[in-house]
Amino acid sequence: MELINAAEKKELERVAVRIRRNVLRMLKPGRSGHIGGALSCVDILTALYFKVMRVDPQNPGWRERDRFVLSAGHKCLALYGTLAERGFFDHRILDTYGDHCTKLGGHPDMHKIPGIETNTGALGHGLSIAGGMAMGLKMDGIGSRVYVIMGDGELAEGSNWEAAAAASHHRLDNLLVFVDRNGLQICGPTVAVMGYEPLDKRWEAFGWRVRVINGHDMDQILAHATNIPFERGKPSLVIANTIKSKGVSFAEGKVEYHYWKATEDGLAIAERDLQAAEERIG
Amino acid sequence: MMETLRDPRKTFGEALVAAAEKNPAIVALSADSSSGSGLTPFQKRFPERHIEFGIMEQGIIGFAAGLATTGKIPFVAAIAPFVTARPFEMFRNDLGYMRQNVKVVGRSAGLTYSDLGATHQSLDDIAIIRTIPGVTVINPGDPVDIVKAVQAAAEHVGPVYIKIGSPPMPVLMDDAYPFRIGKGVIMQDGNDVTLIGTGTVLSKAAAAAKLLKTKGINARLINLHTIKPLDTELILTAARETGKIVTVEEGYVTGGMGSCVAEFLSAEHPVPIRMIGVNDRFVEPGPYEEVLALCGLQGAQIAETVERFLECKHPLQY
Numbered sequence: 214m215e216l217i218n219a220a221e222k223k224e225l226e227r228v229a230v231r232i233r234r235n236v237l238r239m240l241k242p243g244r245s246g247h248i249g250g251a252l253s254c255v256d257i258l259t260a261l262y263f264k265v266m267r268v269d270p271q272n273p274g275w276r277e278r279d280r281f282v283l284s285a286g287h288k289c290l291a292l293y294g295t296l297a298e299r300g301f302f303d304h305r306i307l308d309t310y311g312d313h314c315t316k317l318g319g320h321p322d323m324h325k326i327p328g329i330e331t332n333t334g335a336l337g338h339g340l341s342i343a344g345g346m347a348m349g350l351k352m353d354g355i356g357s358r359v360y361v362i363m364g365d366g367e368l369a370e371g372s373n374w375e376a377a378a379a380a381s382h383h384r385l386d387n388l389l390v391f392v393d394r395n396g397l398q399i400c401g402p403t404v405a406v407m408g409y410e411p412l413d414k415r416w417e418a419f420g421w422r423v424r425v426i427n428g429h430d431m432d433q434i435l436a437h438a439t440n441i442p443f444e445r446g447k448p449s450l451v452i453a454n455t456i457k458s459k460g461v462s463f464a465e466g467k468v469e470y471h472y473w474k475a476t477e478d479g480l481a482i483a484e485r486d487l488q489a490a491e492e493r494i495g
Numbered sequence: 496m497m498e499t500l501r502d503p504r505k506t507f508g509e510a511l512v513a514a515a516e517k518n519p520a521i522v523a524l525s526a527d528s529s530s531g532s533g534l535t536p537f538q539k540r541f542p543e544r545h546i547e548f549g550i551m552e553q554g555i556i557g558f559a560a561g562l563a564t565t566g567k568i569p570f571v572a573a574i575a576p577f578v579t580a581r582p583f584e585m586f587r588n589d590l591g592y593m594r595q596n597v598k599v600v601g602r603s604a605g606l607t608y609s610d611l612g613a614t615h616q617s618l619d620d621i622a623i624i625r626t627i628p629g630v631t632v633i634n635p636g637d638p639v640d641i642v643k644a645v646q647a648a649a650e651h652v653g654p655v656y657i658k659i660g661s662p663p664m665p666v667l668m669d670d671a672y673p674f675r676i677g678k679g680v681i682m683q684d685g686n687d688v689t690l691i692g693t694g695t696v697l698s699k700a701a702a703a704a705k706l707l708k709t710k711g712i713n714a715r716l717i718n719l720h721t722i723k724p725l726d727t728e729l730i731l732t733a734a735r736e737t738g739k740i741v742t743v744e745e746g747y748v749t750g751g752m753g754s755c756v757a758e759f760l761s762a763e764h765p766v767p768i769r770m771i772g773v774n775d776r777f778v779e780p781g782p783y784e785e786v787l788a789l790c791g792l793q794g795a796q797i798a799e800t801v802e803r804f805l806e807c808k809h810p811l812q813y
Contacts, residue, residue: 280564323593330564332593335584341554342589345561345569348546352522353565372585375554383546 216435217264225431226494228298229259230487233460235294237483239310239317240475246310246319249470251291253395253428253455254362258295260434261360270300273327279357280346282331284339285364285393286320292329293317301328337370339363340390344376347385347448358441361390366398369407374419381420386442390421390450393428395457397468412452421450428453462486500663501638504602507659508533510645511570512540518649520568522546526555528573532602552577556585556599563595568649574608575601575617575658579624590654591627598648603661605695605745606778609786613777617658622750624656625723631655631676632723634744634752636697637667640720643674651676660695660745662783667701668718679726685713688805689733690797692743693719693752699787700743702794707801714801722752727759734766741769741801745792748772769804771797 217225232255240246262268266279283292290310297304302316306326309315316325320334330346333339339361347359367373380388392412400406409415413423422443426433434453443449457471458464461483464473473479515521515537522544523529523537529545538545548555552573559569571578578599579586590597601620608615625632631651635641641659648655672680679691683704692700697718704716715737717729734740740760742753753770760766773790780786787793791800 276566332588335588337553338557338585338589341557341585342561342564342593344554345558346564347561348558349562349565349567352543352567355565372553372557375551376557379548379551379554379558382549 216432216439222431223494225259225263227491228263229256230490230494232259232291232294232298234487235297235304235307236290237480238307239290239293240473240480241311242475242477242480244311245472245474246290247287247471248290248461248464248473249397249457250285250288250364250393250395252458252460254288254391254393255291255294255459256429256431257362257391257393257434257453258291260431260438262295262299264435265438266360267357268299268328270328273301277355277357280330280343280359282339282343282346282359282361283321283333284343284361285336285367286333288362288364288393289319289321292321293326296326296328302326336364336367337372340373340376340380343388344380344385347380347388348383351385351387358387358389360438361388363390363392365392365394365396365403366406368392368409377416377419377421380448384446385448386446388448389438389441390448391428392450392452393455394452395455397457397471399468399471401468416450420447422447423450423452425452425454428455429459460486460490498665500665503638503641503659503664504531504533504661506533506638506641507572507600507602507645508536510642512537514645514649515541515544518568520566521649522562522567522569524548524555524559524569524571526550526552526573526577531574532572532600534572553582553585556582557589559597560589560593560595563597568596568598570598570600572600572602574615575604575620576615579617579620579656583623586624587627591630594629595654596652598655598657600657600659602659604658605660606783606786606790607661607695609778609783610780612780616778618747618773619750620656620658621722621744621746621752622754625755629653630723631721633676633721634658634694636692636694636718636720638664639666639668639670639672640674640718644720647674647676658694664695665698667698674720677721677724677726679717679719679721679729681715681729682718683714683716685715686737687713688739688741688801689715689717689737690741690743690801691717691719691752691756693722694745696743696745696787696792699792699794699797703797703801706794706798710802712802712805719752722755725755725759730756730759731764734760734764739767739804741771741804743792743797744772746772748774769800771800
């Protein structure tokens with residue numbers, strides 16, 4: 214079954230480019246940010262906010278909205294870029310990133326920007342909070358869903374596995390987690406820093422239903438994000454294989470760009486990369 | 496008059512059932528800790544509002560925060576160190592920084608589990624939780640306080656920490672007294688010295704005040720059931736009018752209630768302060784009352800400390 218036609222797919226891909234451009238817009242020369250993990254999850258965020266989730270930028274506190282939790286809060290550049298593109302706030306606010314008293318801190322703050330649901334940053338918190346949201350919605354008979362993006366390095370935090378057990382025990386099948394498996398963390402390849410393979414089996418053993426996809430393929434993302442629960446009574450998880458810094462040629466797949474202090478030259482190359490991507494989409 | 500003793504955990508559980516009858520948003524979260532926290536009646540009365548997590552003391556705080564975002568008012572009750580020190584970062588970020596309407600009840604707190612040793616004692620909970628901006632910290636001094644604290648916490652919007660013990664507590668307060676978060680209570684007037692008690696050892700401070708009276712020392716006795724926000728008005732008046740202050744708590748003096756009083760008065764109206772509590776040590780196991788005595792927290796010991804304190808003339812002798 215085709216979830217989107219070719220024209221819709223192209224449009225989503227164009228949105229993803231614009232979000233990547235928003236990410237880079239926040240990084241003026243000399244400003245720093247977690248660009249690598251932000252750019253690896255942009256396509257997932259695009260699919261969620263522009264096709265999957267029921268949200269209303271004019272009414273961000275709408276009780277029956279779907280919730281999104283960015284457990285890996287350091288990827289917030291991607292979330293800021295997505296929320297601006299979706300109309301939650303004015304694009305000009307993006308230019309304040311890094312300023313004193315900006316609403317766009319280095320980790321997200323739900324009290325400062327509409328559309329942000331949690332204050333994450335310390336790793337291993339998001340899944341528990343998302344689980345509580347999913348539980349509360351179910352208790353009230355609200356059919357909303359809770360979507361989460363976690364980093365793969367983050368999975369070494371033991372608190373995630375507490376949450377994984379509780380979500381399964383309490384049958385939270387309104388919960389969908391994307392693990393943004395870009396495979397790199399500060400000290401190197403994630404599997405070398407703290408091995409977690411076989412990751413799918415590990416989650417399955419905790420009672421989740423797991424799928425593995427290419428996290429940059431819009432068709433694959435949508436096929437799974439719109440089809441939950443994968444099994445009734447169980448939480449769903451997608452291992453999204455991604456490329457760190459996706460879309461910026463010189464930074465793709467390089468751990469040095471986990472956190473990048475932007476340069477004028479680098480930003481210029483990145484903009485040329487995005488223009489080329491737009492031309493390819495047509 | 497015979498003193499009336501009541502079980503603090505049973506009292507808490509009954510108070511929560513009463514609050515939950517009035518407010519359907521209240522839910523109780525258990526980390527394999529409900530029955531030990533007096534929540535069996537809640538579980539029987541509201542099975543669908545009682546959520547079990549097993550021994551999951553980090554995750555449970557995050558789940559509570561998530562539930563609160565949907566409008567629930569979660570009460571998380573467990574042995575005090577396991578819902579304060581262990582998940583401190585979850586408490587700080589998910590409840591404090593996110594400003595979520597969650598109530599954490601640390602029970603069997605202080606030296607209650609005197610025989611189980613330092614792993615199960617909670618002497619630092621006040622010190623660490625009060626550092627979190629926006630968190631209300633309540634340390635009820637008797638069973639009446641516990642009931643009123645639960646009701647007040649249920650009505651207050653924002654994160655609250657309530658500390659309760661386990662041994663039967665004497666009733667000290669009048670059922671009809673108006674409990675307000677952030678407002679201490681003068682239980683006995685006096686102008687020679689102020690004794691500020693909180694929580695499980697309020698009764699010991701009260702016993703000391705009584706003893707001192709027989710020796711001609713009129714101590715002002717304050718029940719400081721709320722440690723944050725601090726009742727600065729009451730404390731400032733006491734400092735001005737009595738000139739010396741003694742604080743009594745079942746917890747580390749480092750960062751505890753006495754520290755709060757000292758932090759405030761050192762800036763506003765410095766007076767000599769003597770803090771009675773647990774000093775810098777892991778306390779050896781033993782029977783509860785004996786362990787309290789080891790820490791100088793029995794009524795007669797407190798009275799003696801106050802007397803010695805009042806005899807001091809030179810600041811360096813304090």
